[in-house]
Amino acid sequence: MSTSPAASTAPFLPLTRPTIDEETIAGVADVLRSGWITSGPKVKELEAKLFDYFGGRPVRVFNSGTCTMEIALRIAGVGPGDEVITTPLSWVATSNVILEVGARPVFVDIDPVTRNIDLEKIEPAITAKTRALLPVDLAGFPVDRDRLYAIARQHKLRVIEDAAQSFGSTWGGRRIGSFGDFVSFSFHPNKNITTIEGGCLVLNDEREAKLAEQYRLQGVVRSGFDGMEVEVVGGKFNLTDVAARVGLGQLPHIDAFNAKRAELVRAYFELLSAPAIAALGLGLPPQDFSGSNWHMFQVVLPDDQLTIKRADVMAQMHASGIGTGVHYPAIHLFAVYRRLGWKEGDFPFAEKVCRNILTLPLFPAMTRDDVRRVVEALVRILEANAKNERHS
Secondary structure, rough: OOOOOOOOOHHHHHHHOOOOHHHHHHHHHHHHOOOOOOHHHHHHHHHHHHHHHHOOOEEEEEOOOOHHHHHHHHHHOOOOOOOEEEOOOOHHHHHHHHHHHHOOOEEEEOOOOOOOOOOOHHHHHOOEEEEEEEEEHHHHOOOOOOHHHHHHHHOEEEEEOOOOOOOOOEEEOOOOOOOOEEEEEOOOOOOOOOOOEEEEEEEHHHHHHHHHHHHHHHHEEEOOOOOOOOOOOEEEOOOHHHHHHHHHHHHHHHHHHHHHHHHHHHHHHHHOOOHHHOOOOOEOOOOOOOOOOOOOEEEEEOOOOOOOHHHHHHHHHHHEEEOOOOOOOHHOHHHHHHHHOOOOOOOOHHHHHHEEEEEEEOOOOHHHHHHHHHHHHHHHHHHHHHHHHOOO
């Protein structure tokens, strides 16, 4: 018999909430008044700031962190008949873009500790059709870039880093995006910095950057007052100046935002390390305070020790005034991918994590008391719904 917690009288604590200061809000109003609200000077300014942030690498901004991956695949020449190796534990966009360019995603299982793609399983999955690797930094925890690029070099593969969640993360003391091949970031409102909707792609040289610009806006190349040519089939992926102005206001705060996230995560670890709580069997993420930007704090529920499912836990957390999330269901078990031949049991580590992963609230405006409230509510629910043998 499950016990539902009493409804909370405290304000509802959402899963995440962006922090946007008044100066940025005023700046957006200025852009609106200017009459130039689509792609223009603010987009150019944001790209210049990102160029500096990533150590002088070409950067182009877009209206999502999904099209950035699709465009990287197109620039890399990936298309029909090709294969791209990726992870089944990500937002479905990661593999959808592979299908979008006509290629086939090839999933390999995850490392159950990092929850990122298991790099040891990549090489056995490489075939004559493999053209690229598309790893994901889940929750901002970086994939091992040394091993990743060693594999890519050995097999002459391109790398499209799905770094949607790892803006401000580092590997070996270097910012993700300041090195490597293609690096794609998202600026969705739930990310560490936002442009409302949007993203950016870090590229290798100006040739690739110019091609990215073509793919960004219908393939058009302009010359003079009236010259226009279309050499590739592009899309409508441009970022507006309104969105870019939000990004310009966010970027100077990224270090402070990430530092506050790390502070809150330390509180999570401290509270969850109490012996009585540790005995509940919650799976915790790696305690990486050197490289991760702590985009999310995720636990894995001990389903074999509970009488209720994750959805019930989430419902009871919601009744306690606390938002939670699922990031993510296993991609290969969605209907689209089942029709392509994948099935339950293909990737057991990913499937177990995907069934039980639970994202807890984490954003810079939170306090330590908020973290305590989350932990107390979660522990109360788990204890009330533990299987009888825990109490025997």
